[in-house]
Amino acid sequence: MIRDRLGKELLYFDGGMGTLLQSEGLKAGELPETWNLVHPDVIVDIHRQYYEAGSDIVLTNTFGANGLKFHDSRYDLKEIIDAAVANVRKAAVLGVHDNREVYAALDVGPTGKLLKPMGDLGFEEAYRTFREVVRYGEEAGADLIHIETMSDTYEVKAAVLAAKENTKLPVTVTMIFDGKGKLLTGGDVPSVVAMLEGLRVDALGINCGLGPEQMLPILKEIMEYASVPVIVKPNAGLPKQRDGEVYYDVEPDRFADTMEEILQMGACVIGGCCGTTPGHIRAMVNMAGRRKPKAAKPKTDTIVSSYGRAVILNQKPVIIGERINPTGKKKFRQALKEHDIDYILKEGVAQQDLGAHILDVNVGLPDIDETAMMQEAVTNLQSVTSLPLQIDTVDIGAMEAAMRIYNGKPMINSVNGKQESMDAVFPLVQKYGGTVVALTLDEDGIPQTALGRCRIAGRIIEEAARYGIEKKDIVVDVLAMTISSEPEGAKTTLEALKMVRETYGVCTVLGVSNISFGLPCRPVINANFYTMALLNGLSAGIINPSSEDMMRSYTSFCALMNYDKNCEEFIRRYGGQSGEVKAGTKASLTLKDAIEKGLKEEAHHAAAALLKTQEPLDIINQYLIPALDEVGKGFEKGSVFLPQLLMSADAAKIAFAVLKDSLADKGGEEQKKDKVILATVKGDIHDIGKNIVKVLLENYSFDVIDLGKDVLPETVSECAVRENVKLVGLSALMTTTVASMEDTIRLLRKNKPDCKVMVGGAVLNQEYADMIGADFYGKDAMQSVYYAQKIFAQDR
C-alpha cells in the first residue's frame, strides 16, 4: 500500500508528459487526453520509459480530463479516463523488470476556470466537476489521486473534498508557486500547508512553474511548516523562449544534482514536470537510489489561514475583531434582518484597516436562516478581505456549511467540554480542518477555579486527539467573567490563562470585553484587563479594534515585550502624536462646500455641527440634496468629472449616516424609501458601472437592492416579484452579455409587467436598448437617477 510507504521510503514520480507529446506532434490547443485513445501506443511507451527509468508512481495522461476543460465530440470523459489508467497499467507490465511495487496515480489538474469571486465558477460546481473525475478514476483502478499544478487554494479544496468524500484512495497534492513563493492567486506557503494538512491530504508539495534550483527556497519554507510527507516535481529549469516556443534546458545530470539537495532538505517523493524526460528520472534514481528519506518533522505552530495569508497564533499576540456580531447592536440586527450584506462587509474591512488579524463572524439571530446567512457572509467577506475568519456559531449546520465553503483553514468558535459539543464539532474539524476555540465549561457549568477550567481544557485536548486533531489546533478560552457580578472573576481568568499555557502549551483566546459589563467607562477597564491578560499568556484577544484604548494596550504591549521590532509599528501608528486624546475637530467648511468638494471628514463634522441647531430632515432638504444637485448639474455640463462626482457622493453618504443616526436616536421613523433593483447580468463580471449607479441612487434616498454581478435572469425576476419593485437597472459590458440582458428583460416582462427596466454599460446605446426592449437607456449614472426620480414621481 502506498499509504504505508509515503514518508518512510524514498519514492519516485514520473516526469513530463505534455512536453514529450508536443515533440511527438501534439498541437497547441489540441487536447492531449485524446491521445489515450487516438495514439495509445505513444502514451504507453512514454509511461513504460518512466517505469524503466525507475518511477514508482506514474501519472495517467488526464491532466485536463475534467468536464469543464475537456470537450471532444468523439470521446466522453469516462472513456478517456478508463483508457488512461489502462495505458499506465499496460506500461507497468512492459516497463517494470525488478518486481517492485508500482502505482498508477490519477492525474487531476485544474479546471482552467477561476472560482468565484475572481471568476464565475461556483465552489460546488467545481466540486461536482472533480467528483466526476475521481469517481471514474477509482472505477478504472487508479491506486491514488494526485491533484497537481493547482494555483488556487479554493479550487484545490474542492478537488480534495471531492476525492475524500467519493473515493477511498490516498490523495496527494502539489501546487504551483512563483519565484516569490506565491500562488498565482496570491496565497503563500504557510496558508497552503495549513489548509491542505487541515484537509488531511496524504502528502503535499510543489510542482511545475520553476526549475529545481528556484524551488529550493520555497521547499525550505514548506519544510518549516509541513508535518506530512513532501513531494517535489520541478520543471527542467525555468521556461525559456526561442522563436516564441517554450523550452527547458536543465540537463538530466544537473537536474539530479539539485534533486539531491532537495532530498537533503526533506522531500521524500520526487519527480519531474514540464521538460523533464525519462532521462531526468533515470539520472535522479541512479544518483539517489533507494534510501530512507529525511521526512518532515511534526510542527507545532497554531495556524489559521485564508486564501491569501496565514496567521500564526503562537508567535506574537493577535487581534480577533469582534464587531461582526449582532449581540447588543441594534443596527447590526437590523442589517441582518434586511439582508444588508454590505453592512457586514464594511464592518469587516473597517476592522482590517484598524489592525485586526482575524475577523470573528457571528450572524446568529432567532428569526433568520443562519446557515444561509453564514455562508453568504463568509463568501462575501472573503471577496473583500484576505484576513482569516473565525466562524462563530452554536448552530452545527451553519458551522459545517461555512467550514465547507471557507477558502483556507478557518478558526472555529467553538467547542466546549460537554460531550455533546465535542461529538458534534470534532468530526467537522477532522474533515475540513480548522483551529477550534475550546471553552472551558462542561455539563456542570463553568468551574469557579482556575484549576477546574484547566482540567476541562485537558479533557477537550484529550478527546480531540481521538479524532487525530492535534493540540496545536485547539485554542483554549478560559472565559472572562463579569467582575460586577463575580468579584474574583478577573483574577480567576488570569490565573487560568497562565495555568493552561504552562500545563498544555496551547494557545489561548478570550472575549476580553465581557469583563466590564455593567460598569461605567468600559473601555478603560477593558484595556487594562487586556494588558494583564496578554501578560498572562493570551494569544488572541477578541476585541473591538475601533476602540483606541484597546489598540493602545495592544500596540504598547507588543512594543514593551519586543514583539514589535524597533517599535516600528508603534511609531508608525503614533509618530507625531502627543499622547493626549484628541478633542473633536471643528467643522471648518459648510456642509454644502464639503460635499461639493468631496471631503468626507469635513462633511461628517459639518453635518454633526448642523444637527445642534436643525432637524435632520431639514438638513437633508436644505443642504444635502441641493449640494448633490449642484454637483450633478456640473457633471451634466461637463465641468465636473466622474471621480469628483463620486467623491461628492461618498462625502454625502457619510453626512447621511450622521443624520440617520440622529434620526434613529430620536426614535424618528425613516421615510419609506422607493426600491430599485440593480444587477450586472449573467456572464458579466464587470460591475463598476453598476456600483457607481448604486452610490448615486442611494444618495438620492432610493433603497437599492444590489444583486451583484453575474446574476441569473430568474434571480432578478424573483426578487422583483417578491419585493414588489417598480424599477430594475441592469448593466452589461460586452455584446456577448447583452443577450443575457435581453433574457432578463423578457422574463421581467412576463413575471412583473408593471416593472420598468433601465439599462447601461459600455456596449449599449439607445438603439441597442430599444432593440432588447428596455424602457430607458442611461448614458451615464446621473441619467439613471433622473429616470428613477421620474418613474417614482409618476407613481405618486
Added chain:
Amino acid sequence: MDTRTKEAVRYLGYGSHAIDDDTLALIGSSFEELERTASRRIIYRIFDVSFWGDTGLKIETLEIDSRDLRKNLNGCEKVIVLGATLGAEADLLLRRYALTDMARVVVLQACAAALLEEYLDRCQEELRQAQEEAGYYLRPRFSPGYGDFSIGHQGGILRMLDASKRIGLSMTDGNMLAPTKSVTAVIGLGRTKPSRCIEGCEGCGKRDCSYRRDKGVGE
C-alpha cells in the same frame, strides 16, 4: 504629467479639460497602491499564420473569421499570440474599495488599465527589438473585441497559451477574461515594414469617441 497619468486621465473621461488636484492626487496614490499589489504577468508564443478568402485566417489550430484582423495581419507570415494580466489582487482592491470609496474604484480602474497598457507596450518593445534583428516587423497589437475580431476566440487563445496554468489567466462563460484586468492580443510579424503604422487609439475608426487620444487634432 507622465504618460501613464495622462492615459489614466483620458480613461476617466476628462478629454481636453484640466484635471483637478484632488483627482490627480487620487491617481498618484492609486498607481502606488497598484504597484504594491498587482502582479504583472505575460505569456506569448509565436505561430505561423495562413489566410484564405477575404476574411479567413488560421493560427495553429485556431480558425478565425475577421475582416479587420485579416487586414491588420496583411502580409504577415507569423503572429505573436499573447496574454497578460495584473492578477487577482488588483480585482480584490477594486472589490474592497467598492464598499466605501467609489471615487477610488473609478480611478483605480483607470490606473489599472493604464498600467496594463504600459506593461504591454514595454513587453512589445522588447519583442520588437528581438524580432527586427530576426528580420521581422511588428504590426499593431490587435485584441479580440477590436472591430469584428470576436471575443468568442478568447477561449482558443487561452488554450493555445496554456494561460490559466502559466499566468493564472482564464475566462468566464461569457468569454470575459478573469482576472478582469487582463488582455489577450495578436501581433502580426511581417518581412516588410508596414507603411502606415497608427497604433491603438488613433488607429480606431470611431472618431467621435469621448475617450479618443487625438481628440481635437483632426477636428
